[in-house]
Amino acid sequence: MRQIVIFLACALLLAACGERSDKSAGGEQEFADRIDSCDQRYVSGTCREYTLSELGEWYREYVESACLSNRRGNIVASYQKGVACPAENRVARCLDFVEDPDERYEYDKHYYAGTAEGFDWEASNVRTTCEHVSGLFMPD
DSSP states (O other): OHHHHHHHHHHHHHHHHHHHHHHHHHHHHHHSSOEEEEEEHHHHSEEEEEEGGGSOHHHHHHHHHHHHBOTTOOBOOEEETTOOOOOTTEEEEEEEEOSOGGGOOOEEEEEESSSBTTBOOOHHHHHHHHHHTTOEEEEO
16 A cells, blocks of 8 residues: 555656646747847837847846836837847847846847937947947948
């Protein structure tokens, strides 16, 4: 009888572990190749692109919530799940952009011409900004 109880307990533990690993694998698989974007073209002439497989769960939630509003709570952007930043009117990109080294995540920042009042980016300005954050400058 004792052997049966031990066997059942082990079987239950294995089943529970199997269920947990399937759920985590499925959750991670959901983000494996997904790119999300924070479209700020009409406010600052930029768009941020996140490779979700490189971000932890906390950062995924953070980038989505941080995208939508500024410090005053005004809606300033559009968060797009599974949508990359558009190529239309883009003048350059800064790959592996790190805004704040303490945040410990990076993204690709796209810069646009003629999309926001006061933010008509030119490739030379993007190059300077990108070099300042140790990003990889990519002109279009």
